[in-house]
Amino acid sequence: MNARLYQRPKSSMQSGRAHTGQWLLEMERDDRLRQDPLTGWSGSGFTEGQVRLAFPSQQAALDYAAANDIAVEILPLGPRHLKLQAYADNFR
Template identity: 55%
Template sequence: MKSARIYQRPKNAMQSGRARTDQWILEFEQQTTQQADPLTGWNGGSETTGQIRLAFPTLDAAKAYAEREGYAFHIVPAPAKKLKLQAYADNFR
């Protein structure tokens, strides 16, 4: 049985916006380990489900899809959002 994890898309660290952070992502977990290619040294394997990411508008929609398709899943809770309040004048202290 394939297993998957469901998590909420985090905020992009390189930008200040919060676009698409309300989406929930279903990502399949690797069943086998990747092997290093002896010629190039790159990691690879024969399992392609690790390349699939499905986006859903709500957590319930992601859970319903996983249950309908028969996937075992676990939900990774989103970390608590911390606000760092500072004034512009703090840059010059």
């Protein structure tokens, strides 16, 4: 079983950095979605893809993955770009 491990990014709808220190472990999909011929809905038998596990640190997530024989791909969080602007710049 393969999984992705990444740090939760800050939402664009929030100004604070709450829950951004958490590490998330998501299972990668191993099969394709099938279309139901009766309803037309897409579905799959892969229920592990519906689970997202949160860990307080990267090492805790790696320990969990090692204990459960899960191959992990670590996705680094991109750099933060701050646009420093003074309030007075709005009136120039």
